[in-house]
Amino acid sequence: MSEEKLRDKTLDFIIGEMVDTVTNSRDEIFTIGEETRTEFEKLNKELIETKRQVLAFIEEGDKLEQKVRLSRMRLSEVSKQFQKYSEDEIREVYEQTHGLQMDLSMKREKEKQLRERRDDLEFRLKNLDETIHRAEALGGKISVVLNYLQEDFKHVTDALEDAKEKQKFGLQIIEAQEDERRRLSREIHDGPAQMLANVMLRSDLVDRTYRERGVDEALQEMKNVRKMVRSALYEVRRIIYDLRPMALDDLGLVPTLKKYLATVEEYNDLTITYTSFGKERRLESKYEVALFRLIQEAVQNAIKHANASTIHVKMDMNYEAVKIIVKDDGDGFDPSVKKDKSFGLVGMRERVDMLEGELTIDSSPGEGTIVTISLPINS
Template identity: 30%
Template sequence: MTFKTKLLLITILPLIAVSILVGGTTYYQSRELVNAQTQAVEQRILSSKRQEIRNYVSLALTSIEQIYEEEPGGRIAAQERVKDIFKNLTFDYDGYFFVYRLDGTNIVHPKLPHLVGGNWWDLQDENGDYVIRNLLEEAKTGGGFHQYVWNKPSTGTVEEKLGYAIMLDKWGWMLGTGLYTDDIAREVAGIRLEMANSIRQTLLVIFLITLAATVIVGTLIAGVRFSEQRFADSKLKELTNRIFQVQEQERKRVSTELHDSISQLLVSVRYGIEMIHSEAVREPDLQSQASKCLKTLDATIAEVRRISRDLRPSVLDDMGLAAALVSLGKEFQNQSGITVNVSAEQCHNRLSEGAKTALYRVVQECVTNVARHACASEVNIDLTVGSHILTLSVEDNGVGLPNPLPRGGGLGFRNMRERMETYGGKLIIGWRASGGTRIMVEMPLDKLAAKAA
């Protein structure tokens, strides 16, 4: 796992964990709040309905009070008049009054007349509740409420109902009424749905905030990492350029030492041996040995000069890049037997000394690779100087490069690329259509020097 990935995980995972924790806590607390809120609403509505039922019962008692107390025309006549009043006394569509005797016999029921005259002491609702028994029990205690399920006239469905019953003690009647509470269930369901939507919106906001924060953090980390990488790359290029400069300086110093010191010493020694060779006419053995020494010295001097030239060709400093490439081509042809065709234009002062040296080293590396790997019979070196861009190409008719190329192209190609990138150039590795390898280099020229030229 890369450092960037670790940093990203270390930063984002706690953020996601906190967001999940906040979301879970919010969801749990919201559910608790919904339950508490709906219970409070339900109790408030039930309380309101209880008071409303008491008011209805109070009005009903007021409407029969005189008849009940005075019993004009006798008890039976008074009871009949009260029955008629209760039959016609309704509120809303589903509000009505019912009357039962203590044994469970129905006396009045405006909405369900088939119940009148029947004994419903053992009547149970869908939940197994003994409706009439329990209402009578509440009435005997001085009046009370009882919840059960009952047929709702307006819909024909069985719904929850809150009933209230009191006793008319003088006649042994139970007077009852009630309100259906299905509207409470609908209201509570609406509140739950509304709050559930609010919870979902809250969780969605938390998710969006987390997503945005994750994207921002990831972008910042990527930006920091990218900036660090660019900074590291620039420092690495500076270091690489400095290493190349130090190498060239050291090569130039060693080349100068070989040319000006060791080579001159070897030449002086050769002069001495030549004198010995000239004076040893009468000593054939000595003269033969001197001849061998001269040959060895000549070979040594030539090797020292070659090493000096490879380390730092003086023609590059004295006559420029074009002449140095021509000299390199001739020398390579003499050493390898491979035909070298050089076409080089003068770039004068439109390139820095470091850039010229880098281009020379690239060509030197290319021809070395041709000798080692290409099995070629011909190499073409072309240097073209345009108005803004210098183009260098090195082609051979050898076996070509492997296809696909190894990742990075090998150490030699990587070094060549780094040399070119140091001076703003680029190196392209490819294949010739007729077979062989093509190395292309493009490097920008100095605009100020171009104007002066």
């Protein structure tokens, strides 16, 4: 057996062991997440009931406090004019007042216990919610790695020349995936997650405001909560759009691309021009997704790596092929020099090759870059 085949066999064995280990870890994390979610739902129901009981005891306590006040006034009146009342009447008033005071004291104590239980439940729910989110995030990352180990890496094994290059390419894939997930994790944590946490706090404030300051201020606080919910919804929709624009399925490639380029132009304070030739029409989903992602990658490379201030995007669509040209006035680079962090270009070539297209990159240091993509359209 040759040394190369021995390396491949050893690597396949290692990958198999990794797949088994990662699969078991994913299943354990999934079980932990489900158990935590069940506990969260159970405690959340208990919290709702506890809050209801707290409000009920507050209302009953306030009514009982009014009765105690009236009974004390009656007792004071009897004490001042005890000669007008019989001993039984005096005893009855005294025992009634004492009984009401005892009931009030017990209700206030029960109310205090319920408040403490409510606070404890809220604290535990917060911790459980964080655990659920961590489990989901970790499970998602492990699923990505598992999918890579089960499918993508097997294809790479056949394509690359030796085990060393396979390992390097595989690590680039994982690194790119992890970078993207870290970015999404930061966006969700700093955006919707923070907003929803504030909504929870403000919702408790609405209840307190209603009891302490009245309906008008409580309604104003509710308006503020609605604004926060609306902002959180906007952030979630923006993140979903980054993952996969829903307009791509509904409106098609060209309208979605125009909207994307306009958003990128506004957000990054640069100039992006778009020119379309030929008759605009809908394509099969795989072509529309591929073309959108290829243009997206080319534009992002021009912004992030080339420091471009002007980008021109041209698309020529006919019934046999689609040709895309993305030209920028950025720093440029030497395409013949292979870079460690060039997975974006590798991914573009992979996507174009899958659709039997052609990708050419014309660039030199200080002269900008021209990316040309040609995809044949299978009618």
